[in-house]
Amino acid sequence: MPASALHTRLGLENDWMIRARIVGTGQYLPERILTNHDLEQMMDTSDEWIQQRTGIRQRHVAEPGQGSSDLGAPAAAEALEHAGVDPAEVDLVICCTTTPDYLFPATACLIQERIGARNAGAYDVSAACSGFVYGLATADAFIRSGVHKTVVVVGAEVLSNRLNWKRRDTAVLFGDGAGAVVVRGEEGEQGVRNVHLGSDGGAADILVMPTGGSVQPYEQHPLESEERVAIDMRGKELFRKAVMAFAVATEKALAAGELTIGDVDLFIPHQANTRIIYTAADRLGLDHDKVYVNIARVGNTTAASIPLALDDARKEGRLTPGANVLLAAFGAGLTWASALIRW
Numbered sequence: 001m002p003a004s005a006l007h008t009r010l011g012l013e014n015d016w017m018i019r020a021r022i023v024g025t026g027q028y029l030p031e032r033i034l035t036n037h038d039l040e041q042m043m044d045t046s047d048e049w050i051q052q053r054t055g056i057r058q059r060h061v062a063e064p065g066q067g068s069s070d071l072g073a074p075a076a077a078e079a080l081e082h083a084g085v086d087p088a089e090v091d092l093v094i095c096c097t098t099t100p101d102y103l104f105p106a107t108a109c110l111i112q113e114r115i116g117a118r119n120a121g122a123y124d125v126s127a128a129c130s131g132f133v134y135g136l137a138t139a140d141a142f143i144r145s146g147v148h149k150t151v152v153v154v155g156a157e158v159l160s161n162r163l164n165w166k167r168r169d170t171a172v173l174f175g176d177g178a179g180a181v182v183v184r185g186e187e188g189e190q191g192v193r194n195v196h197l198g199s200d201g202g203a204a205d206i207l208v209m210p211t212g213g214s215v216q217p218y219e220q221h222p223l224e225s226e227e228r229v230a231i232d233m234r235g236k237e238l239f240r241k242a243v244m245a246f247a248v249a250t251e252k253a254l255a256a257g258e259l260t261i262g263d264v265d266l267f268i269p270h271q272a273n274t275r276i277i278y279t280a281a282d283r284l285g286l287d288h289d290k291v292y293v294n295i296a297r298v299g300n301t302t303a304a305s306i307p308l309a310l311d312d313a314r315k316e317g318r319l320t321p322g323a324n325v326l327l328a329a330f331g332a333g334l335t336w337a338s339a340l341i342r343w
């Protein structure tokens, strides 16, 4: 066992501990854009309602036949190029998605092949909107234990073909897209400092995609039926739980890192609703200028939301070396997760 893994297991602090450092980020958005005004033509909604209640102005939508791997592969390729890492060096590809290309094989396997990561294992992580932080936590554990050195974590979603476009309560919220990071084991202070994962399966029915699984296979629903593709969501209840989940996840991450909210330089939350994000920020006592928000442009892209925001923040120069970056997510499950990173 490498010395770093032994030290970690024994809970010993040391200066040379291997940390999982994000060394590259990338993204891919499908070309087609659907604005709120486009949605006004499709259902009884308004640009004003959507912007006021969610902060969303537009979302990207995949073409028919375009799967999550088609979005995830170019995002991962960009992250590898940014990192300057040869795909052959990748040990593991993790794809976080609620909309895999197929029930099997894993979407990660398709991405692995497309990016030429011929020496890597590959599998999917399913934790809905918290998925990317769960995936990052997995990469962190593999790297700090010395099992792997280089892991690609992708969040990729094609939600548009899982939405009922007659239902304004959900159709206006979601978008398609992918974001990816390359995580490497490096000595030093930079990298993931701690992660916190949570779940409350007792609240699973607040946000569900009921069809297409083993309980309600598609065959039970005629092609034209509205239930065939439709997300069941109790929005208001979820809103309250989301604010709570952000608070719990954030406080755990800060406590484990022995930091206070004042030490956070950039908060990158899951992008579900600006009202949720700013309510949570106010409760935490976090200045709004330290909160990264890109939902207006991409909507809620579930597991892709945080890596997309990370990549946007990096390209805007908001991720400076040494900055304390806090990621926090919540989603179906219910799940929640946070990660504190020294950039």
Ligand code: UT7
Pocket (backbone or CB within 6 Å): 044, 045, 046, 049, 050, 053, 054, 129, 168, 169, 172, 207, 233, 234, 235, 236, 238, 239, 242, 271, 272, 273, 276, 300, 302, 330, 331, 332
């Ligand atoms: O990634 C995790 C997934 N999801 C979330 O985190 C979502 C959490 N929840 C939310 O973000 C909010 O609850 C929503 C944005 C989904 C809804 O906002 P709200 O302020 O909770 O609205 P509401 O559901 O209470 O609906 C208010 C009104 C209703 O009309 P009445 O009953 O007051 O006449 C709805 O029928 O707004 C109506 N409404 C709409 N009107 C125009 C609902 N959806 C729409 C719409 N356009 N798209």
